[in-house]
Each structure stands twice: as C-alpha cells, then as structure tokens.
Amino acid sequence: MSSLKRESQTCSACGITAGIFVCRGCLKSFCLHHTNEHRNSIEQQMETILFNHERLRQFVASEEVEEYFQQLHGHVSQWETQSINKIRDTANDIRQQLKFINQRYHDSTDDQLRQLKQQIRNAQNDGNFFENDLKMWQTEIQKLQSTISEQENLQISLANNSESFISRIKLTDKTDYDGTIAIDYFECNRKHVNSEDFTNLNLKGEYSSGNKLFRFKLDDLEQNTLVLMGIISASRAKNVDPYKNPTFYGWSTKNLVYLHGVPHSNIDNYQSD
Ligand SMILES: [Zn+2]
C-alpha cells in the first residue's frame, strides 16, 4: 500500500515530486512538463482516430466497395449463364440423338413394311402361296413388331454421377474455417515450473500443408501474463518448450516474434496489444 501511495505523488514519467497533476483519464500523476506532454499525446491519439475515421468514411463512400459487390454479382451471373448453357447444350444434344434414332427407325421399318406388303400383294394376285409362305410372313411381321418394341425401351433418365452436373453456389465468408474451432480441438496441459504456472493448449491432430486460419479470443487475461502463440513441427512437438525448439515460430506479448525458437523484437513492426 505504501509504495502505491508514494508512486501516486511522483510524476509517472520522470519520477519528480514537485507540482503534481493527476490525469482524470488514466489516474497517473505527472509534473507540469509531463502533464503538457501527456495532454499532447492524448490529443495526438485523437488526431489519429479522426484520421482513421475519415479514411474509413472515404473508403465506404468510394467506388471500391461498389465495385467489389459488382464483382460478386458478376460471379453469380457468370455461374447462372454457364449453368443455363450447360443445360441447353445437353438438352439439344439429347434432342439431336432422339431425332436421329427416330428417323433411322422410321426409314427402316417403313421400308421393310413396304417390301413385305409388295410380296404379300403379288402372292395374293397370283394365288401362289402356301402354308410355309404364310408362316414366313407371320415371322417377318413378328420380327418387325419386336424391333418396334425395342425402340420403346428408350427413356430419359437422370445421370447419377457423384459429381454434380451443375455445382450449387452459396455466399460464404472467406475467413470461415468450417465454422468455429471449439476449444475441445485443443489438448490442455498445465505445468508449474519455478513458481510460475504454464498452460499449454496443443491442437489435436496435425496439418502437413495448406493455409489454415485460426482465431483466438482471450476472454480473461491476468496482468503480467505472458501469451505465446505459434506453430511447432509435428516431428519436434514432443519438446513442448518453445524456447528451446528450433521449429517454433510464433508471436508473443511485448512485441516479440519467435523465429526458430529465438525471440526477436521489431519484426515487420509487429506490435502486440
Ligand atoms: Zn515529469
């Protein structure tokens, strides 16, 4: 308690005790010089917020957003046209086949019927026919009948391919990774080393390649807690201590980036919250 009290009476920037002002916003104490500096910094942050606001407003009003939606509309229309063309082409193709089969069937049956009629008419006129002739014509007629019946076996059926003829489209969020990864995708183990608590959350299973997106949300974080997130090669995952693991790449608090297990600051201006 006493150290807290002493702290509140000294400037939090330079430590002197003369002319102390307390900031109502952050409750920190400052000397006159650092009060001005603190106020300036707050005003500068306000400028940044105004700048970001203006930039966002300009972006929303810009044609870029409109163009983006136009582009999405374009993709839908393209899919629509391609799908309709696919259906039209297939229907025309089947119609063509039907026309061809129908024509061939008429040509051949008409021809055979005409020839048969001629034979029967000639025999009838001559009176020159016997039981074997009747039997032959009867057989001819039966053969033609079965050819006609065969044609009637045609039907239009749906092709049951596993791959859909026309793929259904849907509107999705690019960042969605099959929905949300629940915490039970992780194995949790806690350790107590050198009077410090460690909690490791390891993803169950492993990935060998591909782009994966993970989003973490820390609901509750105690002060002075160090957070470290990253990836470790499956072949070296047994060594869970990232500090000694050359395959570890990740991010941590205090603006630290880990490359092959070694912490670096000032990597691509990475800043932790
Ligand atoms: Zn000061």
Ligand SMILES: [Zn+2]
């Ligand atoms: Zn303040």
